[in-house]
Amino acid sequence: MAKTETTYPISRATKKGVVGHLAVAATVLILMMAFGIIMLFNQGGLITISPDLFYSIMTVHGIGMVGMASLGGAAIMWYFLCKYVPLNPKVLMTNLVLSVIGIAMILIAAFVFKFSDAWTFLYPLPSVSAKQHGMAGAMFFLNGVLFVGVGFLIMYLEIGRKIAKQYGGLMNGLGWDMLFGKSDKHYGPPAAVVASTMVVICNSTAILAGATVIIMSIINILNPSIVFDALLAKHLTYAFGHIFANATIYMAVVGVYEILAKYADRPWKANKVFLIAWNFSTLFTLMIYTHHLLMDFAVPKWMLLIGQIFSYANGLPVMVVTAYGALMIVYRSGLRWDMASGLMFLAMFGWVGGAVPAIIDATIVVNHVMHNTKWVPGHFHIYMGLGVTIMIIAFMYYYNKVEGNRRDHSWDRISAAFYTVFFLGLTGSFLYAGKISAPRRWAVHLPEWMLSDIVGGISACFVLAATISFTLRFFANVKYTRTANTTEEMVHDTTSLMKKSS
Amino acid sequence: MYQQLAWILTVVLVFALAVVFLTIARKTARRVDYQPIQEKGYRIRKYWFISLVSVMVIATFFSLRDLPYHDATAAAATGAKVVNVEGYQFYWKLSQEEFYVGEPVQFNVTSMDVNHGFGLYDENMQLLAQTQAMPGYTNVVDFTFTKPGKYQILCLEYCSVGHHVMVKEIVVKEKGGASDGQN
Structure with missing residues (x-):
């Protein structure tokens, strides 16, 4: 028999940290959506802003959305993980403080010092821009990103250390003891632990790669005579950017495992297939950033082929295990849909739906005519907007239900329907623009590209309205003062709440 | 050609996914024992996995014959x-x-x-x-x-x-x- 997992109460300090992360994430999300609408309407010719301002907004929108998703994902991961692994809530708060400082520095860089080198800040662009417009913007931006990265790295070190302590080594968090026959357990650690271990490994690597290229850029700005290899810098940039953005959903999916299993009253255990899938996800996520370099023909061909083949393979764990598991666990379960369960289920559709155009674009021959067109934001907006963001919103509703005894309102369901329909409109407009070869990151568009921009912009307005509604409902209902209960009590409370709402 | 193919494939596959998710979402009201669902689900999953890998291998085989890299x-x-x-x-x-x-x-x-x-x-x-x-x-x-x-x-x-x-x-x-x- 497998030993029952020890669970720990969720402390008030943890709840404060979780709510803080969600509050900052929601606020940033609304601001970044508004920026997105401004960009689309400018491209569509409905409004006119200067290219300088457009590109500053574009820079903030990119880094802001990735930051938002990371903060929201961290909140979900931490909240559920600390039931199984005792974590220090001060570390969570440290991450929040450093992230807020970083966000402030990024906003100063963009709107005070007009930094506009995109969130990918491809070397040597920051150095060239610094020579033209002064180094303050680049320094504020790069150091701001560094602050955010340091906050997350500290958080991952805490999580990694505690998982290693609890399970006798970090890799046992991915079930290596069971997979390699060193344990007679039938199941690995809880899904939350498995996913968190994967994120710790991938994102710590990503942050170190990012910190390296940021420091290289800073050195080059301060002393232009010290130069670096542009292709190496690009590798490091995408090893950071791709993995960090990708890992947001691996943090947030912890909520899917926990919430759907609880609502369906069925176990979502880490069996061998589950563990193998997550081990491969770890490996693939670290490797496939090279699909961002498919059009860098100077990269060795074998590395580019890896970009295609392993990008395909990276779709398998989610399609065969996680999304498939979500379908299985709710099927004929007697589960009652509410905002938390419904949105978590929707998010699985968003994840797989976003993977489809992403995998197609990772095909080298397709990438040759679609890379850096609006097809690219098309696929990652599905993944981010209908996947990660929906998971975060679902968790907000779950949190208020569990911690604050709040119930859904019909307005919430209307907002969710609007969000879903119009988000599909927004992403459809991006993908269509990619099909007709509209380039991404162009402040000014040709007339033949403008219709898709206008459709996208109008759709985004409805998405923004729905998001404001979700956020206001969250802030209006949020509580973190409820005395810490045992997990068993919480489970009981949640179950009775679900019964009440049904 | 590739742009058109990518667009059609994406629209068709995302629509098919939506149908699957909606169908399952509508089949949650009646609760039945999970064990038979798991057994059947795992059996289907094997074929699903094999089908996906097969499609990926075929797509890789044909697409890698037309690489744009300089020869x-x-x-x-x-x-x-x-x-x-x-x-x-x-x-x-x-x-x-x-x-x-x-x-x-x-x-x-x-x-x-x-x-x-x-x-x-x-x-x-x-x-x-x-x-x-x-x-x-x-x-x-x-x-x-x-x-x-x-x-x-x-x-x-x-x-x-x-x-x-x-x-x-x-x-x-x-x-x-x-x-x-x-x-």
Whole structure:
């Protein structure tokens, strides 16, 4: 028999940290959506802003959305993980403080010092821009990103250390003891632990790669005579950017495992297939950033082929295990849909739906005519907007239900329907623009590209309205003062709440 | 062709996914024992996995036969016209700007400042080929024009505030100079 997992109460300090992360994430999300609408309407010719301002907004929108998703994902991961692994809530708060400082520095860089080198800040662009417009913007931006990265790295070190302590080594968090026959357990650690271990490994690597290229850029700005290899810098940039953005959903999916299993009253255990899938996800996520370099023909061909083949393979764990598991666990379960369960289920559709155009674009021959067109934001907006963001919103509703005894309102369901329909409109407009070869990151568009921009912009307005509604409902209902209960009590409370709402 | 294929595939597959998710979502009201569902689900999953891997292997096999990467031997055999392309903030400099239909062209693309993207567009503003323009590296694109006309080179890698003005027009004529690019 497998030993029952020890669970720990969720402390008030943890709840404060979780709510803080969600509050900052929601606020940033609304601001970044508004920026997105401004960009689309400018491209569509409905409004006119200067290219300088457009590109500053574009820079903030990119880094802001990735930051938002990371903060929201961290909140979900931490909240559920600390039931199984005792974590220090001060570390969570440290991450929040450093992230807020970083966000402030990024906003100063963009709107005070007009930094506009995109969130990918491809070397040597920051150095060239610094020579033209002064180094303050680049320094504020790069150091701001560094602050955010340091906050997350500290958080991952805490999580990694505690998982290693609890399970006798970090890799046992991915079930290596069971997979390699060193344990007679039938199941690995809880899904939350498995996913968190994967994120710790991938994102710590990503942050170190990012910190390296940021420091290289800073050195080059301060002393232009010290130069670096542009292709190496690009590798490091995408090893950071791709993995960090990708890992947001691996943090947030912890909520899917926990919430759907609880609502369906069925176990979502880490069996061998589950563990193998997550081990491969770890490996693939670290490797496939090279699909961002498919059009860098100077990269060795074998590395580019890896970009295609392993990008395909990276779709398998989610399609065969996680999304498939979500379908299985709710099927004929007697589960009652509410905002938390419904949105978590929707998010699985968003994840797989976003993977489809992403995998197609990772095909080298397709990438040759679609890379850096609006097809690219098309696929990652599905993944981010209908996947990660929906998971975060679902968790907000779950949190208020569990911690604050709040119930859904019909307005919430209307907002969710609007969000879903119009988000599909927004992403459809991006993908269509990619099909007709509209380039991404162009402040000014040709007339033949403008219709898709206008459709996208109008759709985004409805998405923004729905998001404001979700956020206001969250802030209006949020509580973190409820005395810490045992997990068993919480489970009981949640179950009775679900019964009440049904 | 690839753009159209990507669009159709995406629309069809995402729609199919939506149907699957909606169907399952509607089948949650009645609770039954999980054990038989798991057993059946795991059996189906094996076939689902095999099907996905098969599709991926087939897609890989066929798509890797048409790689856009430079083949020096093939280019030398066809006697391709070599054109040096340099990207600058915010313009393109080409060693030649006139081309002929059916003539193999080898674009040697680099950048003299920051990263740019060399994107070759036809008269309908459809993207035909691309590569990155990087400082310190030369990426080679082989291309043979099949129609006369005015083509555009757009920057496809963000290179700062003049990114969208980085456009260059080139002309492709019929062999023998019959066409002025207007047909």
